[in-house]
Amino acid sequence: xxxxTLKLKPGHLFGHVILLGFGLVLLYPLVFxxxxxxxxxxxxxxxxxxxxxxxxxxxxxxxxxxxxxxxDSAVAVYLRNSLVRTAYNTxxxxxxxxxxxxxxxxxxxxxxxxxxLLLLATQMIPGTIAIIPxxxxxxxxxxxxxxHVFTGGTGILDTWWxxxxxxxxxxxxxxxxxxxxxxxxxxxxxxAAKMDGAGTFRIIFRILFPLQLPIVAFIAITxxxxxxxDFITPFFYTNSDSLQTLPSAITRQSSVAASPGAVxxxxxxxxxxxxxxxxALLIFFFFQKYIVQGLANTGIKG
Amino acid sequence: xxxxxxxxxxxxxxxALLLSACSSGGGSSAGSGSPSDTAPAxxxxxxxxxxxxxxxxxxxxxxxxxNEGAVGIGAGSIDQLLPQKKAALLKDETLKPRVxxxxxxxxxxxxANPNLFGYFYQKIISEKLKSQNISIKTEDxxxxxxxxxxxxxxxxxxxxxxxxxxxxxxxxxxMQGLLEPFPDDMAAEIRDNIAPAAWKPMEVDGKIxxxxxxxxxxxxxxxxxxxxEAGIDPDKAPQSWDExxxxxxxxxxxxxxxxxxxxxxxxxxxxxxxxxxxxxxxNNGGFTDANGNPAFNSDANVKTVAFLRELNKNHPPxxxxxxxxxxxxxxxxxxxxxxxxxxxxxxSESASLGIDYGMSPxxxxxGGAPGNITIGAAFNAxxxxxxxxxxxxxxxxxxYSDEIQQLIADTGVRxxxxxxxxxxxxxxxxxxxxxxxxxxxxxxxxxxxxFKKEDSKVWQIFGEAVVKAIMTGGDIKGILDDAQAKAEAxxx
Numbered sequence: 001x002x003x004x005t006l007k008l009k010p011g012h013l014f015g016h017v018i019l020l021g022f023g024l025v026l027l028y029p030l031v032f033x034x035x036x037x038x039x040x041x042x043x044x045x046x047x048x049x050x051x052x053x054x055x056x057x058x059x060x061x062x063x064x065x066x067x068x069x070x071x072d073s074a075v076a077v078y079l080r081n082s083l084v085r086t087a088y089n090t091x092x093x094x095x096x097x098x099x100x101x102x103x104x105x106x107x108x109x110x111x112x113x114x115x116x117l118l119l120l121a122t123q124m125i126p127g128t129i130a131i132i133p134x135x136x137x138x139x140x141x142x143x144x145x146x147x148h149v150f151t152g153g154t155g156i157l158d159t160w161w162x163x164x165x166x167x168x169x170x171x172x173x174x175x176x177x178x179x180x181x182x183x184x185x186x187x188x189x190x191x192a193a194k195m196d197g198a199g200t201f202r203i204i205f206r207i208l209f210p211l212q213l214p215i216v217a218f219i220a221i222t223x224x225x226x227x228x229x230d231f232i233t234p235f236f237y238t239n240s241d242s243l244q245t246l247p248s249a250i251t252r253q254s255s256v257a258a259s260p261g262a263v264x265x266x267x268x269x270x271x272x273x274x275x276x277x278x279x280a281l282l283i284f285f286f287f288q289k290y291i292v293q294g295l296a297n298t299g300i301k302g
Numbered sequence: 303x304x305x306x307x308x309x310x311x312x313x314x315x316x317x318a319l320l321l322s323a324c325s326s327g328g329g330s331s332a333g334s335g336s337p338s339d340t341a342p343a344x345x346x347x348x349x350x351x352x353x354x355x356x357x358x359x360x361x362x363x364x365x366x367x368x369n370e371g372a373v374g375i376g377a378g379s380i381d382q383l384l385p386q387k388k389a390a391l392l393k394d395e396t397l398k399p400r401v402x403x404x405x406x407x408x409x410x411x412x413x414a415n416p417n418l419f420g421y422f423y424q425k426i427i428s429e430k431l432k433s434q435n436i437s438i439k440t441e442d443x444x445x446x447x448x449x450x451x452x453x454x455x456x457x458x459x460x461x462x463x464x465x466x467x468x469x470x471x472x473x474x475x476x477m478q479g480l481l482e483p484f485p486d487d488m489a490a491e492i493r494d495n496i497a498p499a500a501w502k503p504m505e506v507d508g509k510i511x512x513x514x515x516x517x518x519x520x521x522x523x524x525x526x527x528x529x530x531e532a533g534i535d536p537d538k539a540p541q542s543w544d545e546x547x548x549x550x551x552x553x554x555x556x557x558x559x560x561x562x563x564x565x566x567x568x569x570x571x572x573x574x575x576x577x578x579x580x581x582x583x584x585n586n587g588g589f590t591d592a593n594g595n596p597a598f599n600s601d602a603n604v605k606t607v608a609f610l611r612e613l614n615k616n617h618p619p620x621x622x623x624x625x626x627x628x629x630x631x632x633x634x635x636x637x638x639x640x641x642x643x644x645x646x647x648x649x650s651e652s653a654s655l656g657i658d659y660g661m662s663p664x665x666x667x668x669g670g671a672p673g674n675i676t677i678g679a680a681f682n683a684x685x686x687x688x689x690x691x692x693x694x695x696x697x698x699x700x701x702y703s704d705e706i707q708q709l710i711a712d713t714g715v716r717x718x719x720x721x722x723x724x725x726x727x728x729x730x731x732x733x734x735x736x737x738x739x740x741x742x743x744x745x746x747x748x749x750x751x752x753f754k755k756e757d758s759k760v761w762q763i764f765g766e767a768v769v770k771a772i773m774t775g776g777d778i779k780g781i782l783d784d785a786q787a788k789a790e791a792x793x794x
Binding site for chain 1: 376377378396441442443444445446447448449451452455458459461628632635636638654655656
């Protein structure tokens, strides 16, 4: 039996080399960050770092601080808060997107199309514009934080309510995607289920939801990534260490550098940055199929 | 039908309530006298009123104070933070020197472990205010740009702590009328007993709006090891600009690309203006004229910028004007540059990194006169919308008390501002370098000016002009003339 030999064309080999080179260049910052995370603050400041910075006195303190906390109890909560916020927002985003999408796709009521257009129009408002009005809204939240009705206290600023109330907003793009997707599903399916005795919620969650898993996955992934990387909400609306998430914690540690005489803890900041970057990379790596599918669906007309 | 009517009635009512909540006249300011759990019994201090100095409140009061890095021990109630901080300090093995239990027995007049400064600072102030029935709660709003943004949002929402803190933004807040002026008796006490660097930058129209317990001014520091390698006496401070430049060049030559002479950070931002600004001042130039208008293109400034251009040749390319100031100081910390002009914390930081450093006042140019710009001055101020103004002023009084100023003296990281402490024979003998620093704080000390309009834009014009003059071979006078014209056009 003749042996099979793999023939690699010179063109392919060249392409592989180029791609490998680019891959190494893109991977290098991550490798640098991981190695830098093993430095102590003093050694990092006192040494001249090489291309691959191997510390002479490595420490696990920065990684311990990221995952399980350290002598500074505030650091312990950053990762926990990020995880809790992300899970909470993702749950509500999926739920509200699907329910709202169902309403606009299946229910007929007066003003439906106008209301949907209004919701879509809000997408044109840059988020930055809403920062101060939202700040005022939280500060004036009735009967919270010492407010007699709307004034006199701090409302829900610097409390978990900022995340609990401010988090689960209606995901407009998700609603749009679900609406588009459900319009392609024949309504006879709903009628058949109704004839079998299924109620509305059973139809939504038992029949329609499983058919829309790719769209739901896309909504979940984009919401999770957005919340994981969100820095504005904890930065503007909270002050306590116990409420900070990883992105705002990095800002806090970095702003120490601006404080006169402070020795900035670069290894800790780099490790916290790893904590923000790696989960996002992993999510994208394992779920990229759904992300690409979802992006493609945004261009499909009903 | 009835339900629909009720719904359509309730909706506009809810909308009206929500809109009124968002109105700016929310009445949350202390001036409106709206009651709160921690409202003081006495009315808020009005401008110019001679309210009693630090009198006790009738009921218990809790004031909210923003953290400042040098004195902060965490966010929350000080009573709860103090024991936690003590435990953390004893446990922290990375501190140099390590904190021992005996360090907590410090008595005024004895050397204090610098790592305990924040602990003792908060303890002393907390005990002083407790006797007036005032307790303290701290919040951490960050520093630098994040702090400025949060404070701005707080002012807009009229939701600010009783004491705010900041550096370069504070004079601007005072000029905008966002801060409460100090009571007249308190202001008089400060003027008579405190070095000008601690309050002068916060004086607007004859009233004082802020106070810094341990401000700094710039000094010249050098790395003795690098200077020695260049064949220069490491214990001798340069006496003039010419001598300084000559020494810097020698170090650069000796370094052969591994280390450089250095000089001063001149980036286009507040960090740069605060550091090379003193060179403008001592060379009889500056940022503004007597009326507060930009004076960028004076002959004196042209000579100073020419000096900066020479210094630039003794840095790694681009370092001196790097937009990120941290990179410049990192180079000194990593012993890649020898000379640096910086605030007094450079001394303790160098010591903690094992750098053998020298320190002296900035040498004068020929025909120059002593002067400086306050740096690292964390000004504490009381916002107009603070809910507990009298208690807040009591806090500020505690900042210039003998106990706090003695603590600053004993720690040796910065110099006290109270004349009775800093000008004592004991202090001069125990802390000769820091006494020089104190003397510099008493001379011609200025803060960075705030321009009448478009302040950040005017500063940007100046900063970029200086960078251009330093980095290029262009005509310095022409570049500064151009910047002056642009600034004047904005301020017309």
